[in-house]
Amino acid sequence: MLSPASKSLRDEQLVFKGLKQGLTLFIPEKDSFLHWLEVLDRQLNQARGFFQGGTILVELGARKLAPGEMAGLKRVLAKYRMRIKAFNPLEIKRFDSSSPEQPSVPCGVLLVKQTVRSGQRLEHEGDLVVKGDLNPGGEIVATGDIIVLGALRGIAHAGARGNRQAEIVAFTLAPVQLRIAHLISRAPEERKGRQGPVVASIKGEKIVVERL
């Protein structure tokens, strides 16, 4: 998945590319950053008007920027009225469940030994086990299965990349929402949740909760 980036970064020239995430500037890992800033300035100057006034992503690969280098990059871009939206878009793990099933990279199981509280969000490529509760206002997202060894009271999204076989298991289930692949379900408005252990999975076109 990282191949286009690594290729561009090994190339010895500055490249602008249109990725799914947006227009991305690839700065090669070789040579000094200052050198590339000069090249960037020259290129933008030549292409005057073409890139002007937009936001871009910047892919740096393994390069780490010093604060001064960061400021330099921003200064050059600002000259052409451009702003940085984000860095290293190829590493950004925003799951997009609307896209068709992608071959998911199995990253194994992540065990989280704490309660996920309001305002906290956990994301994982693979299966996710929470040894604790998922409280209202908290969110957990996994590309595989989700298991909560406690009370699930927040939002859980299993199979986030579109895996319809994914399941959500909890000891007590009283969620704000359950999501599996592209389906979303709301808990019935009963006060007490289901005492578990219970499992939620897709049956037909619906999320169904059953005793485990």
Added chain:
Amino acid sequence: MAGRVIVVTSGKGGVGKTTTVANIGTGLALRHKKVVMIDADIGLRNLDVVMGLENRIVYDLVDVAEKTCRSVSKALIKDKRLSNLFLLPAAQTRNKDALTPEQMIAIVDELKDDFDYILIDCPAGIEGGFQNAVAAASEAIVITTPEISAVRDADRIIGLLQEKEIYDPVLVLNRLRPEMVRKGDMMDVDDINDILAIKLLGIVPDDEEIIISTNKGEPAVLNAHSKAGEAFRNVVRRMEGEEVPFMSVDGEPGLFGRFLKILQGK
């Protein structure tokens, strides 16, 4: 000696942070501890009013941070009643940006060696003011009331405290109304513990005396007849490591109630 630095916080406003700081501070001082209370609610200061010390303020927290006054001790206000209780008031004419977490840490470091307890009254919210108040603390007391919104905010705060490496906050459940809990109209201690799952430091019943004592500028903990005062005295004893049983949620009948029960043969 290095004192304990404890922030009192809640996320939601109006649940009783300032009242709790005033009462715990006074309660600890009654036990001959040397205590300083820092009001970190810059721009909306209240602690001085609740303590009845408003008219003695000369310098404030921002003056100390900006070195307008020569040392922290210059800005400390001694309590009217207890000579080992001090207040470092917030600035009223500034806002939360007037202070940085680094300045807060420096101020607390200067006070640490002279006091047994440093209590920090945190502003509501999770923005800059919260960050400042929490920066110097190593312990936290989270306040909530038995309302779903306050509990939700407390949960958020516990998560944020974890990020600040304060892992074992304790809970004060404020304004519980036993008769409502009995009727099933109010969340009870178990409901709240179910979600927050942190150690309980105290349960403070709803008490009209609190409003009277706040308006008088005299913490309820000084009032032997106030139920809330009693609860705060218990909180203080627990902070000092004593094992004190919790008030029964069924509501403790007062002396008259107990007398009545005996008469009725119950």
